[in-house]
Amino acid sequence: MLQLVTAVIKPTRLGPVKETLKESGVAGMTVTEANGFGQQGGHTETYRGADYEVEFIPKVKIEILCDDVDADRIMDVIASAGRTGEIGDGKIWVTEVSKALRIRTGEVGAEAV
């Protein structure tokens, strides 16, 4: 069975998270710029002396397709390398993947990861 680890983290933690994942043997990942809010909500900034709401805060979304046995370890690595202790550190979740295929070779399942 394959798993998809999805993490939404602070953009400033992307570098350390990527390095630590590579050191732990993760071969690839997909990174997307994302915007959103969680418990922290948005915040207020000023422009020309007037306020404006930043409702969606910039985040980075990481997606890693992996074998069942690796999912927990990857979650732990992202959690420890991505943590600042401040509000807005983000979330990690894992979903089951029913099919996967490597486009170049046609390999499927665990071979495709």
Place this chain on the structure above:
Amino acid sequence: MRRKLLTGGVLASLLILVLASPAMAQEELAPASQFVLDNLWVFIAGVLVYFMQAGFALLEAGMTRGKNVSNIMMKNLMDMSAGVLAFAFVGFGIAFGGGELLGGWFGFDFGIAGVEDTTADGLLPSTFFFFQAAFAATAATIVSGAMAERTKFKAYFVYSFFLTALIYPVVLRWTWGGGWLAQLEFPFSDFAGSTIVHATGGWAAMMGAIVLGPRIGKFAKDGTPRAIPAHSIPFVVLGAMILFIGWFGFNPGSELAADEFVMPIALKTLLAAAAGAVVAMSTNWFFDGKPDVSIAANGLLAGLVAITAPVGTVETWAAVVIGGIGGFIVVFSVKFFDRVKIDDPVGAISVHAVAGTFGTLSIAFFARYDDAFLGRENAGLFYGGGLDQFWTQLIFVVVHFVFVTVTAGALFLALKKTIGLRVSREEELAGLDVLEHGSPGYGIDPGYPSNGSPVPAPETSTPAHS
């Protein structure tokens, strides 16, 4: 616009030192050399003033949103182009033509056909027109920023024709054209156009913003002003710096001669700009917590606008004070127009109308020298000149305010009733670029092939999978 007899001045001497033999440096220039230098300098100054159009375009585009960037660039391109044509064929004749209408309050010749009668001393008619048309285009382009992100392009195009064909030329007729404000017992003074050029654009901008109403989302339901942030601060700062450079044509060029007054005017312009930027930034930092880049850029320009009128009359220290006050008031003026719900996305009213009016009035207090408008020295209150000049300057700015707000207001209301002034709600939300001009300002190539793309489909078949 100083009109004076020409003598060999410091700048001319320096130039001739380079161009000819050192032995000539102490001598008066031959009239022919002075003629060439005057026309060459005013031509170059005019080119610098046309370059300000690039500054306005970048400043206004930067302070608004990327979905309207084509539209604001097009407005800047066309208020210059339509403005130059309107000024050439109608406006110039009203401003400087020989004819008289209504007791001299308006003149009329058919535009540049009347140019032969209207030369300033020593300048070719074509030099004078070239320089004046640059100022007309400046007055017109100030309005586009205040009306940004919600105005129908068609209506804006018509506006820019009328401003440069009729409204601005009548102001010129009364002032630099030698009209009634120049004929008062204590004549008006506005050396390079704080009121004549900048406040004309600024008050017209205010009427445009009032008739249009604010952008969707500018004010919360309870009326609190909300910021709509700039899409490109680099454009804002680059635009402000180009305007700063252009001002060294605007003010020193208004001497209309290559003489010894050019460099002092350039120096006072420089110091006022610097003071405006520093004081605006400090004031904004103190009251709002962070130094806002676009406000600092507004402060630089407010210092420049403020010194534009008094630059020929005041001492160097006073230029620093006047530029600094211009930078100080622009911060509060921006807040004021927010509070009264006049939505001016770029601060054009505050920079050009408010700082311009202040600069024009400052002459009444700081005037030390005769700038060839005043006709006397020590006209300012601080130099024992009393209040004579204050009343003239006050009449000047009040009559100018009433004339421009009434005529520009009538123009915008007429446009609203006929061809319509504001785009639809849907168009405003989507951005004006595609719906007004056909394509977005930042390109339609998404970076990958889409429907209709010439990129061929891959020939290999997709591998089968279970």
